[in-house]
Amino acid sequence: MSSGISYKSRGVGPALVFLHGVGGGAESWDAQLAFFGDRFRALAWDMPGYGGSAPAAPADFPQWAEALAAWLDEIDVERCVLVGHSIGGMIAQQFMTRHAHRVTRLVLSATSPAFGRLDGDFQRDFIRSRIGPLDDGKTMSDLAAQFIPGLVGADADPEGIRNAVSTMSRVAPQTYRDAMQALVRFDLRDWLASIGVPTLLVAGEHDKAAPAKVMERMAEKIPDARYACAAGAGHLANMERPEVFNAILAEFLEA
Template structure:
């Protein structure tokens, strides 16, 4: 569906538009701990195509970026601040490189510039591990707990794991499979120097999927990018350490708003 418009949840009363783009096991509802910190913005939390009530699009990041553009059009937003988690950060980076005039600032959270940069063997193992339960007919509800357990860092907020498991269990299997197939194609390392907007690279100290050395290298390749590290957090820092995450996010957004 090349003209499909993603659905979104909206909150806040500010005039400045901000878009939250969830990770591969998430959805618009998984930003609950983040929203109270963003009351001064008009916040749009999308459901990625194939998730929630959002119609699917053809595979690939160009199609996802185009879908984000249609959502902004439908919401009557010419420009927005983009906050992308994991695959959502990849969509945000793709969008910023393709439609730079529509992005005010960029937050790349737990989102490396390429997936499986360690080689095709890593990608193959990752896909096999994620798809094996589904191929065996166990479904998303069976997959979710074991995946989420591997994403968390040390001593997360007690509400983090239940929220992440419930969110992932609710993801349509078809949407999840399509997202995985798209995820492993991402590689924008050669284009980081073309990012033209204020950028924050945000990483959990214990995140194995977006490790510090990779994220630090990405921050160094993006002109003027800032980097923030959340101690003890894994891949779901906004759930694991919401107070620290919100403080770092809002500090960056406030600084951008002043410029």
């Protein structure tokens, strides 16, 4: 039975699996597939509901984590280095709660172990700001043009920004709505101490969505973790500063 997941792949060798963010897709990792494809079997999925991947029901983190496991089974990946960005980092954490034996190393980029209570003021304001424009008739292209510039640091790579805007523009509105609703319910803070593999946390120096100080504190709660800051980057370090991000990841993989 097919997992229903579309993906991009480059190279052969140990599996290096990339999970994108809420406005992303497999294309978000093009710079990483090109860079690491000569040493790894570098793979980037379209999470359920994105790109050519079938939606998951329910659209929540446990279901997405199981979809990840099924996809890895389908493509014959028993164990991998798992790299998750933003909501992809949350899926990676959820995956670790049931499938930790399949992960040799873990990389969490621009993410968090929790978003907070669904009924909190911050969460309500966040949902309103991100989904409200769709309710007002805006398109995903409109949202991409509105939000991407505020997610990146100064002097971001122009090609990376074009990629980010183009990819977010193609996200289905319902998929985006579902992901945002799931995001504010996520909370695995109590699981951080249970992560038992070498872990790298990467923060963008100017990231306002997943601030560097928050990620540094997150690293302190994971037993075998190290923290790195991507100089000059905002929330999309892998696209806006790919050379910086790739160098940080390569150093971790070679340690």
